Amino acid sequence: MPEPSPDQSLRRGAGAPRAPRGLPEPGVGPSDARPARAGERPERRPAMGVAMAARERRAEGAPRERADEPGDDPRDHAAAGRPPASDAPPTERLGPRRERVVRRLVLALSALALGGFAYARFATFHNRTFDLAFYTRMAWGTSQLDLWDPFLETSVLGLHVSPVLVPLGALGHLFGTVPVLVFAQGAAFAGAAAALGRLGERRLGRAGWWLGALALLLHPNVAHVATYEVHPGSLAVWPLAAALERLDAGDRRGLLLACLGVLACREDLALVLLLVAPLAAWRGLGRRFALGLGLGALAWLLLFALVLHPRFAPAEGSFHLHFGPWGDTPGEALRTWLSEPGRVLAHLAQPRKASYLPRVLAPLALLPLLGGRWLLPAAPILAINLLSVFPTTPNLDSHYLTPALPVLVAALLVGLGDALRRWPRLRRPAFALLALALPAGFVLAGPSPFAAAYRPDARTDASEAIVEAIRALDAEAGAPHALQAPDPLLAHLAERPRIHRAPPPDRNADLVVLDVGHRDRYAHQETLLRTSEEPGVRAWQARTGWGVVAQRGPWLLLARGHEDRAPPDPAPREEGAQRLTGCLSITHATETARGLRLHLHAHGPCPADLALRLGEGRRPRRVDLLFGGRVSPAKLRAGERVVSEHPFDAQLPTAPGSLRVGALRSSGARPAHGDPTSVPVPLARAGGRSAP
Structure with missing residues (x-):
C-alpha cells in the first residue's frame, strides 16, 4: 500500500475522491478495517493516514515502537510492500522534513551540474553539434518575432513549432542565449526527476522517490545529451514526466496543463500524447476527457503536418535524412513499411538496431517491461528511432531517445509497484538490482566528468581568437556581418540575422571561416594536395576580392573586400635567380x-x-x-x-x-x-x- 502524504490523511472522509483505477485507496490497508461479526454488515472505518492509525493503536494500548516515527507497525509495511523502519534505507530514517531538504539539494545540484558541464563544453569549443547553434538562433530570432531561419532559409514554422524557445530567447538577451538554454535544459531534467520521484513515492513509498528521480538522472542518455547540445525534445522531459505523474494521480487539470507544456516544446511529441489519451481513459479520468485530449493532440499534429510544414518546408529537411530510403513523403514511407515487410525486417536485424531496445532498457534492469500499457506512449519514439536510417539514431547518447525516458521510468515505477503489492518479499532484491544497474549503466555508458571535452586546450585558444576577430569586425562595421562558419563556432556567433554553416555551398556571406585542420594532419606530405578538403580551401583563397584576415589553429577567416598580399622580401637579390x-x-x-x-x-x-x-x-x-x-x-x-x-x-x-x-x-x-x-x-x- 503506498504511503499517503500527511495532507492526504487529513482530508480523508466521506466526501474524499476515490483513488484512480489500479491504485489501492490511500490510507486503507488490511490493518485499517475490522473484520465483520456474524450477522453484522462489514464496517468500513474512515480512511486515515499511517500517522493517525499509529496514534489510534497507541490509544488502544498497542506498544509504541519508535517515538520519532509513527506508523512503524510491521503490519502496515508488509501490506504496502515496504520493509519495517528498522530495515528502511538511510534516507527514510532522516525524517520527512530533512529528507525533503536533501531531495531539493540533490535536484538543484543535478540541474547545476548538467547545465555547468554543458556550458563548460560550449565555452571550450568542444561542441561538434549543429543543433546547439540551430536552436540558439531559433530562440534568439523568435524572441524578437524574427521567424526566418537562415540556416535552412525558410520559416521556423515549417521546421519545428517550439513556443518554449520564445521566453528563453528573451532571457538570452540579458544573459546570453546559450547559457540560458543549457541551464534551462538542466533544470528541465531536474524537474522531470522530481515529477517521477513523486510518482515513485506514491507507488513505492519514500524510497520510491529516490528510485524515480535517480532512474532518470543516472540513465546514460541524460548526461550525454544534457552536456552536449540543446534540444526542445529534451526540454519536454519535464512536462512529459509531470503529465505521467498527474495521470497516475488522477488529476485531470494537472494532466491537461502538463500536456500543453509538452506541445509547447515540440509539435511532433503530439504522437506521444495521442497514446497518453488511452491511458487516461483506462485510469478512470473519463472517456470524454481522454477523447478530448487525444483529439487536441491530433489537431496540433495535423496543423503542422498538413498546413505549416507543406507551406514552409525546406528544400531538404530532416525527414529525408531519417527516412529518405523508405520514401519521399510520410505516406510513401508508410506504404513501403506495409508492403515490404522483408525489407523492414532486414533493416531491424542489423546489429545496432537489434540491440537497440536491450541497450536502452539495460540501465533500468529491463524492469520497465513490468509496466505493460504504461509503455504505450514511448512506442512512437522507439519505433521512429528503429526505422530511421540516420547513423546516430540508434546510439545511446542520441537526443532522439531522450523524450522516451520519462515514459520508461514511469513504466518501471508503476510495474514494480504493482509487482511488489503481489510479492512484497521481492522488494529488497528488486531495489538491490536497481542499485547495481543504475550506477553501472552510468559508469559504463555515460560520459566521464573528467573528460577532456570539458577542459580548454589549444583548439579553445584558437577558436576564441577567431571569434574575437569576427566580433571586432562586427564592431568596426557597426552591425553583425553575414557569416558562414564551421559547426563548432556557430553557437558562439548565432545571435545575428544572417548565419550559415561553412561552405559548400556559398551563401553570399561577408565573412567565411574555413576549417583547415587537414593541413596540420597532412603537413609536409604530398597527400595534402589531394585531400577532399584542400581544393575547396584553395578555391576560396584564390577568389578575387577576398582575403585572409586571421588564421589561428585550424581556422582560416576570410573577409570580402580584403586582398591578400604575400610578405615582401626585405633584402631581395637580383643575381642568381x-x-x-x-x-x-x-x-x-x-x-x-x-x-x-x-x-x-x-x-x-x-x-x-x-x-x-x-x-x-x-x-x-x-x-x-x-x-x-x-x-x-x-x-x-x-x-x-x-x-x-x-x-x-x-x-x-x-x-x-x-x-x-x-x-x-x-x-x-x-x-x-x-x-x-x-x-x-x-x-x-x-x-x-x-x-x-
Whole structure:
C-alpha cells in the first residue's frame, strides 16, 4: 500500500475522491478495517493516514515502537510492500522534513551540474553539434518575432513549432542565449526527476522517490545529451514526466496543463500524447476527457503536418535524412513499411538496431517491461528511432531517445509497484538490482566528468581568437556581418540575422571561416594536395576580392573586400635567380630561428594548387604550401619579390648544395613539362655563413 502524504490523511472522509483505477485507496490497508461479526454488515472505518492509525493503536494500548516515527507497525509495511523502519534505507530514517531538504539539494545540484558541464563544453569549443547553434538562433530570432531561419532559409514554422524557445530567447538577451538554454535544459531534467520521484513515492513509498528521480538522472542518455547540445525534445522531459505523474494521480487539470507544456516544446511529441489519451481513459479520468485530449493532440499534429510544414518546408529537411530510403513523403514511407515487410525486417536485424531496445532498457534492469500499457506512449519514439536510417539514431547518447525516458521510468515505477503489492518479499532484491544497474549503466555508458571535452586546450585558444576577430569586425562595421562558419563556432556567433554553416555551398556571406585542420594532419606530405578538403580551401583563397584576415589553429577567416598580399622580401637579390616554373623563380634561402626562409621572384599569377618540394635529393619528399597556406599563389603579381617561411623541426641540410627546391601541382607532377624537378638553392646560415 503506498504511503499517503500527511495532507492526504487529513482530508480523508466521506466526501474524499476515490483513488484512480489500479491504485489501492490511500490510507486503507488490511490493518485499517475490522473484520465483520456474524450477522453484522462489514464496517468500513474512515480512511486515515499511517500517522493517525499509529496514534489510534497507541490509544488502544498497542506498544509504541519508535517515538520519532509513527506508523512503524510491521503490519502496515508488509501490506504496502515496504520493509519495517528498522530495515528502511538511510534516507527514510532522516525524517520527512530533512529528507525533503536533501531531495531539493540533490535536484538543484543535478540541474547545476548538467547545465555547468554543458556550458563548460560550449565555452571550450568542444561542441561538434549543429543543433546547439540551430536552436540558439531559433530562440534568439523568435524572441524578437524574427521567424526566418537562415540556416535552412525558410520559416521556423515549417521546421519545428517550439513556443518554449520564445521566453528563453528573451532571457538570452540579458544573459546570453546559450547559457540560458543549457541551464534551462538542466533544470528541465531536474524537474522531470522530481515529477517521477513523486510518482515513485506514491507507488513505492519514500524510497520510491529516490528510485524515480535517480532512474532518470543516472540513465546514460541524460548526461550525454544534457552536456552536449540543446534540444526542445529534451526540454519536454519535464512536462512529459509531470503529465505521467498527474495521470497516475488522477488529476485531470494537472494532466491537461502538463500536456500543453509538452506541445509547447515540440509539435511532433503530439504522437506521444495521442497514446497518453488511452491511458487516461483506462485510469478512470473519463472517456470524454481522454477523447478530448487525444483529439487536441491530433489537431496540433495535423496543423503542422498538413498546413505549416507543406507551406514552409525546406528544400531538404530532416525527414529525408531519417527516412529518405523508405520514401519521399510520410505516406510513401508508410506504404513501403506495409508492403515490404522483408525489407523492414532486414533493416531491424542489423546489429545496432537489434540491440537497440536491450541497450536502452539495460540501465533500468529491463524492469520497465513490468509496466505493460504504461509503455504505450514511448512506442512512437522507439519505433521512429528503429526505422530511421540516420547513423546516430540508434546510439545511446542520441537526443532522439531522450523524450522516451520519462515514459520508461514511469513504466518501471508503476510495474514494480504493482509487482511488489503481489510479492512484497521481492522488494529488497528488486531495489538491490536497481542499485547495481543504475550506477553501472552510468559508469559504463555515460560520459566521464573528467573528460577532456570539458577542459580548454589549444583548439579553445584558437577558436576564441577567431571569434574575437569576427566580433571586432562586427564592431568596426557597426552591425553583425553575414557569416558562414564551421559547426563548432556557430553557437558562439548565432545571435545575428544572417548565419550559415561553412561552405559548400556559398551563401553570399561577408565573412567565411574555413576549417583547415587537414593541413596540420597532412603537413609536409604530398597527400595534402589531394585531400577532399584542400581544393575547396584553395578555391576560396584564390577568389578575387577576398582575403585572409586571421588564421589561428585550424581556422582560416576570410573577409570580402580584403586582398591578400604575400610578405615582401626585405633584402631581395637580383643575381642568381633560378627558375622553378614559368611564374616563379628562387634566388636563395636563409636560415631563421624557426627554420627556413625562401626568397622568391614572381613573374605573374601562379596556379592555385602550386606547392613546393624542399629538402635533400633530386626529388625531395617534403611538400609545403607557399606562404604557409595563408596566401594563394594565384594572388602573386609580376615583378613581386616575396618570401615564404617554412618551419623545420629537424636540422636543416648542412652539406653545400644539399638544399633543393622544386615546384609541383596537386597531381604530383611538375607544373610544365620543361620545369625542373628541383634546383639547388644557396643557403645563408644564421651566423652569416653561406652554403653555395
